Amino acid sequence: MKWSRCVPVALCLLMLGCPRGPELAPGGLTAENFEPVALNGFGPEEQAADHNDYPWSMEYFEPDGAKGAGHVYVGTWNRVQQWKGFQDHEPVYPEIRRYRPDISPTTWESVLDTRDLDLSDQDRPHGFRVMKVYRNQSDGRSMLYAGGRGDTVTLWRSETGDPGTWERFWMLEREGSIRGMAIHNGLLYMAFYNDYALLSGDGEPGALILATDGADVWTVSDDGFGNRFNVGIFTIASFNGWLYAGTHNQLQGCEVWKLEGPDLEQAPERIIAHGGPRWLNEGAITMHVYDGHLYVGTVVNHILRMIGGLKPCDLLRIDTEDHWETVAGPCSIGGERSGFGERGNSYVWSMCEHDGWFYVGTYDMVTGLTYMLTHPDYILSMMGVDLKSDDADAKCLTLIDLAVMQPNSGGDLYKSQDGVHWYCVSVDGLGDHNNYGLRTIKSVNGRLFIGMSNPYDGLEVWASPTAP
Secondary structure: OOHHHHHHHHHHHHOOOOOOOOOOOOOOOOHHHOEEEEOOOOOHHHHHHHOEEEEEEEEEEOOOOOOOOOEEEEEEEEOHHHHOOOOOOOOOOOEEEEEOOOOOOOOEEEEEEHHHOOOOOOOOOOEEEEEEEEEOOOOOOEEEEEEEEEOOEEEEEEOOOOOOOOEEEEEEOOOEEEEEEEEEOOEEEEEEEOOOOOOOOOOOOOOEEEEEOOOOEEEEEOOHHHOOOOOEEEEEEEEOOEEEEEEEOOOOOOOEEEEOOOOOOOOOEEEEOOOOOOOOEEEEEEEEEEOOEEEEEEEEOOOHHHOOOOOOOOEEEEOOOOOEEEEEOOOOOOOOOHHHHOOOEEEEEEEEEEOOEEEEEEEEHHHHHHHHHHOHHHHHHHOOOOHHHOOHHHHHHHHHHHHHHHHHOOOOEEEEOOOOOOEEEEOOOOOOOOOOEEEEEEEEOOEEEEEEEOOOOOOEEEEOOOOO
């Protein structure tokens, strides 16, 4: 590969720019307020053995009768790079851990380790993708539920969260995951999706919404709302008396529907079509209710995000009259651009309200792209180029990475009090470029916890100081 071939790559990457950095705001948290409470996937030894790469789910659970003795729980996804083609597949052993600041500021106790379970590779989950506290309608017990992703979809739960108390409550013999959970009208609703299959599927309905009362699990919707291109349900939320669901639709753009309203006989109604402001928004990936609106974060098209330069994601919101508007993206209400002005932000990955402020975390694909460019044997082989013929290729790509891409790589954090005017808190994974996304955010007893996905060094969890 000649140096001349690097020029188009450089020009494309220069489009990224570094347009934003931390901004002064009239309150809320700054990057300096956060401190690490978990590094290197819960420690170097654990990371070497299990590769705890994603804090895929996060929830606070206080069991009945344990007032003031609750914990923050994190469910992991392990060996993420092998699912992206960088490693040979090995068995994965995800776990659920809980934070024990009473022992030390960085202690995370393992409460469910799949290494200890007598499960086959087929039945063992690859990760715990979502968690939710739900008081069973069937028997009144409050339990912590965890939805798994794997060759078999599983739903786990515990009444105390303690080691040895977890049970596999339900399973579906299909590849995929429980992608989202929401409590609505006394039931726990769950969104199923096999996003690893993309458009291929297995011939079975992919856009499933399920529900449980704590005793049984049943299907609520399985037809993609009548659109065969809605290949999955990414996220669900209870808002204004309805259950809202966001779809994955690569060909037409994502949709948002509402169902299970006050009149259960009423047919589902579509609220957003064609990706909202852009059909490139292939998935409605996150939802959160804040200040009388349902906020919807998108993910841009996996393929087209790379054509003609990177394409960033959008943030939308829906009011109680089901009018939607763009918060960050084309013609936004406050002038915020797609991706909050950062072209590498391809997901709105997490959202949370904390102390009167609304926080939004992103996934920045620049970090992953950096990995490919600094490991050119992988990416160039996809382009049919033999790296062995010229060792300068690696140097070329590494220089581009260091000069152009690296300064703003890493997941971003933004905050707002009104959903219109936004302030940047961090654009570089809180100082670690390998923290490529803020996967989970949770407000707990005056502290804001952020779970960072890092498939290179292991997951990280950061938290603001204890409230005075």
